[in-house]
Amino acid sequence: MSNNQNKSAMWKRLPIISHYRKAVGLQKGMLVIGLFLSGLFVLTAAFAPLIAPFGYAQSADEEGRFGAQEAPNAEHIWGTTVGGYDVFSRVVWGTQTALMVIVAAVVLSIFAGVILGLLSGYIGGWLDKVIVVIADAIYAFPALLLAIVMAIVISGGQSSMFGGIMAAAISITVVFIPQYFRVIRAETIRLKAEPFVESAKVVGASNVRIMARHIFRNATRTLPLIFTLNASEAILTLAGLGFLGFGIEPTAAAEWGYDLNRAMADATSGIWWTGVFPGLAIVLTVLGLTLVGESMNDLNDPRIRGRKRAGKNGKSRESTEAASAPAVHGTGMEITNE
C-alpha cells in the first residue's frame, strides 16, 4: 500500500470530514447548515475587530454620545441599548467572549473528565465507586445553580474580562466533568471486556500500556460529538449566568446573556431590537453547534444512519460481506470471499 494512499485515507478518516462524506440527503443538509453556522460563529469571533464598527463598551464617538434605545438606523444598523451601546457591535464582540469560554471550558473538562473516566473505569474498585457517586451527584444537580455557586466562589459575582471568562469557564467545567467522565468511563468498562483488551492482558501488557495503547484511542471515539454538544451547552450556561447577573461586566466584555437581561424591560415597552439580536445570536450559534453534533452522532450510528437507495448509478459490489473486506479477492485462501 503506497504511502500516498495512506495519507489520503488518513484525512478522510478525520472527524467531520469523514462524516460529511458519509452523509446523504436531509442529513447532509443538516450537517451543512450546522457547519455553516458554526463556521460563521468562529469567523465572526476571529475578525470581530474588523467587523464591529464600534467597541463593545463604546457609547460615544467623535459626533457625540450614541443615545439610548435608538431604533435601528443608518449609523446603528441594529439600534442602541438602554446603556447607549451599539447593539450590532456588542453582538459581534459577544462571539469572542462565547468562543473563549467554550474553548476554555471544554478543554479543561475534557482533560479532567477523560483522565478520571479512564482511571475510574479501568481500575474499578472503591476508587471507582467514590468517583461515580460524586459525579452522579453533580450530574443530577441543576447545572445552572452549580455554575452560579462556582461563579460566586471564583469571582464573588462580577469581574473583569479575563476573570469573568475564566470564572464562567471553570463554572461550566465543573458541570461538564461528570458528563465526560460518564461517557469515557462507560466506554472504558465496555472496552475492558473486549477480547482485544483481554488478549493484551493475557500477553502480559502492563496496565499503563493497556490504557494508553488499547483503551484510550478507542474510548475517545465519541469525544468530537460530546465536544460540539457541550460547546452549545456552555454558551447557554454562560448566557444564563449573564442573565442572572453573574457574568461579565458590560465594560469588560460583550456578553449576550447580560444584554438580554437589560433588554427584558425594553421588551415590555415594545423595544424589540435590544433583545432580539443578541438572542438570535445565541440561538443560531447553539443551533449550528448542535446540528453538527447531532449529525455526527447519527452518522456514527449505523442503525440510525440513512442510506442512499440502491439504484443504477454507483459502484457495484459482489456480496454484502465483500464490502467490509475489499482486499480479500484473489488470495485463494478461503472458499468464499466472506
Added chain:
Amino acid sequence: MSEAVNAGDAPENQNPTSARDAVLTIDRLKVTFATDAGDVHAVKDVSLSVAPGEVVAIVGESGSGKTVTAKTILGLLPETAVSEGAAILNGQDVISVSAQQMRQIRGRDVSMVFQEPSTALNPVFTVGWQIAEGLRAHGKVSRKEARARAIEALSKVGIPDPEHRVDYYPHQFSGGQKQRVVIAAALALNPGLIVADEPSTALDVTVQAEILELLRDLRDKFGTSIVLITHNMGVVADLADRVVVMYQGDVVEVADVKTLFAHPKDEYTQKLLGSVPRIGANSASATLNVKENPFGEVLVEAKDLEIEYPGRLGKSSFKAVDKVNFTISAGEVYGLVGESGSGKTTIGRTIAGLNRATGGSLKVLGYEMLELKERTFKPLRKDIGFVFQDPAASFNPHLTIAECIAEPITIHEKRSAQDGLARVRELMDAVQLPRHFADRYPHELSGGQRQRASLARALALNPKLLIADEPTSALDVSVQAKVLELFREIQAEFGFAALFISHDLAVVDMLAHRVGVLLRGKLVEEGVGHQIMNEPKHPYTRRLIGSLPVPDPIQQAERRERHREMLREEALGNVGY
C-alpha cells in the same frame, strides 16, 4: 464461480409438484442493497418453489443471500433494498402487493421463526399478549378468545401448563422454551408456510434436537410447509425434504435431500459437504491407546478446582466450576466440551489468569493460580497463548496486523524492531497469511484471516500452552475446516500443549487427544477422544452425542430413532445427572 446448475429451470426439473399448487413460488428473484460502498447484489437470481407440507432448506454460508431471500417472502427487507422478480404466495406476488395487503398476508399466509429467541420476544409484554397481537392484527378478537387461542398455541408447541404460563414474561422462560413460544406465535393463525431463519443456531445442541423435533412434528400433524434457512448441514439432513444450495446470491444446486448428500453435483456443494466435521472421520485420537500416555510433563493440573462468581448486593454467588479434576501434559491437546453455562470458558480464562480460582487447586506451569498475583505471574505469560472466539473483536482496530502480532514480542523481549518484524513474518508464514497483510488493519481482513492472525499472535513467543476458546465457532464451515486443519498442522509442528474449548463435539474430535465433558460446572466424563465419542459412559455424554445431527439424511434418521429410544428409556428409568 464454478459451473452452477441452471437455477432458472431447476424447479421444473426437480420439484415433484407443479408450480400451480405450490405454497410458494419464487421466480428469478433479485435483491440489491444500497451501502456506503455502492450497490450490493445480495440475491442475484433465485428461483424455487415449496409444496404443501414440504420442508425446503436454503443452505449457504454468510453472504450467500439466504436470509435476504427469506425476508423477501415476508416483505421484511429494509428500505434500502430493491427487489425484482416474483415471489408468489397463495396466488399473490409479495413483491408487488401494497403495504396493506402485505400486512394481511403476514401471519395469515406466512410467518417467521427467528434465530435468537431472546431478541424475538418483546421483554416488557407477556407472551400471551404477544401471541394475541398477531390474532388482533387479523380481525377483531375478544380478549377472552385471544387468550384461549394463545393458550392453545402454547400447548401445541409443548409448553407445559400453558393456562398459567400464558401470563409469563419472556425472561421467565429458558432459551429452548422461548423458541417454542416464538414458534407458537408464528403458528397462531395456522399459516400454510413458516419461514425459519436459523431456528436452532442460537441454541445448545440438546435443545436444538428438541426444536427440530417440534418443527418436524408440526409439519407432520398440520401439514405446514417450512422454508428452513440454515448453514448447518446436519440440521438440513435432519429436517429437510429438499435442499437449495446458495452461494453469493445465486442458487448453485437444487436436489432432494438424499440425492444431495449422496451425489452432490456442484463443486461448491461438494466442498461444503466435505468441510463439515464429523465424529470419527478425522479423529486426532484415532491412533491413541486408552491405556498409555505418550505425552510429556504435566503443565496444567486442576484438583477439585472451584470457580465462583461473587453475587452482587447480597445475592448468592454462582459456582461456575465445581470440583473439577484434569491435567494437560506437554504436547497434548485437551478438548473441553459442554453446552452454554457449563463453565468451559471459565476454566480456560482462569488458566490464562483472566478469572480467579476460588477453591481447590489449579497449577499452571507450576504456578498456583489460587494465589494469583499479576506481578509474579507475568513472566509465565509468555508461555501461554490465547485464541479468542470472536476474531473481529480480538484485535485493536487502531493497530495494524503486524503491530498486533508483534505485541507479545514487544512486551516480553527487548528485540530490535527489525528483528521483531522478521519474527512477525515467520509467524505469518506459519499461519499461511500472506506477508503483505502485515500493514493492513483488522477490519480489512476476513474472519478466517483474522483468526489466523490471532493464532499467529498467540504463537509469537513459542508458548508451551495454548488456550483456544471456541476459535472457529464464529466462522463459516468451509473457513472453519481450513482453520482447524491449520491448527492441527501447527500443533504438530510446534508441539505446544493446548486446551481446546468447544461446544461442537465433531470439532473437538478432530483436534483433541483427550476430551473432558462438562455439565453445569462438573466434569462428568473424561477420556481419550475416540473412547468418549464411540463408547460414552455417562448418559449426558450419550445424549450430547445423540443430539448432534450428522450430515447424512439416512444415517441421521437412524440416529434420531435411536436417540428417541434412548430418551424414552431415560424417562422411564429416571436417569438423573
Added chain:
Amino acid sequence: MTSMIDTPEGQTMEPAATPGKPKKQGLGLGRYILIRFLLIFPTIFILVTMVFFLMRITGDPITAALAGRLPPDALAERIAAAGYDRPIIVQYFEYLGNLIRGDFGTTLSDNTPVTQVLVNYGSATLELAIFALIVAFLIGIPFGMISAYKRDRLPDAFLRVFAILCYATPIFFAGLLLKLVFSVWLGWLPVAGRTNYTAELEGLRAPTGLYLLDALRAGNGTIIVDVLEHAALPAIALGLLTAGVFLRLVRTNVIGTLGAQYVEAGRSRGVSEYRLVTKHAYKPALIPIITVMGLQMALLMGGAVLTETTFEWKGLGFKLAEYLTARDFVAVQGIVMLLAVIVALTNFIVDIIAALIDPRVRY
C-alpha cells in the same frame, strides 16, 4: 387440535430452566427500592458538603452581604454573633446538624427562615413545573414517535430542527419573544405575574398555593381564566425547552427499539405499523426514556429559575435570583440545598417508576 409434542419438560438441559416455578417475586423489587432509596443520602450529603465549602471558600456570608455598608467593627461583631468566626469544620457540622433538624438557615436580607421561603414560594414553582411538564409531554412524546417513525424523511427533519431550536433558545429569550408577540404586540396575554386576583386566592380558606387549584375551588370562572392566561407564556417557555429534550429522547430510544428483532417479529405476524410504534417499540423504549427524564428534573429546576425571573413568577427561582442580587448567600445556599434534595427525590421516584414498568425487575 391440542396435541402435546413428546418432549417431556423434565429433560430440558438448560441451566436457566427452572420449569414450573417462576423466579422469586417481589423480593428483588423491594431490595432495589431500598438500595435506591439509601443511595439518595450520599448524593445529598456530597452536594451539601460541596456547596457548603464552596460557598465558604471566599469568606463568610455577612461580609459578602454587608461589607462596605457597615463599619468594620460592627461587621466583626455581627460575624461573631452569627458564629462565623469559629473554625469552618465546627460550622460545617453545626450546619449538618441543623439540616437534619430541617433548619436550612435564616436569610440575611429579610431575616426569614429558608424553610419559610420554601413554604411561601414552593407551590408556585411546583405549579409552574407541572404546567411545563404537561406542555412538554403533549409535544415531546407524540412528536418524538412521529419523528422516529418517519426518520430521515421531511417530517423528521422538521421535528428535529424544532427540537434543537427548543433547546437552543435560552428561556429568557423565548420569554422575551413570547412577551413581545403575545403581550406587547397582540395584547392577548399578560406580561408577567401569576394572577390579578391574588387577594381573592390568598383569602381562601387553607389556600394550596397552586393558583389553578385554588381558583377551581373558588369556582370563579374569571379567576380561572385569569390564572390560565398568566400561566400560558411561562409554561410554554419552560415547557418548550423540556419538550425539545423529550422529543429527542423519545425519538432516539424508539428508533432503537424499532430496529429490535421483536418489532420485526411483530411485523412478521401482520401487526400494523401504527401499533408497532405506539406499543411494541414504545413500551420497551419507555424504560430508558423515563430514567433520562428523571435526570431532566435538574434541567427543569435550572430552567425554572430563569423562567420565574423572566415572567416575575414569584416562586423559589424568582426568590433565588433576588437573593443572588442581594448577595444573601445564606438564602442562596439554603434554596440551592432544597432544590438539590427535590432533584434527588424526584430521581428516586422516577427510577422506581422505571423499575415498575420493567417486568425483568418486577419479577
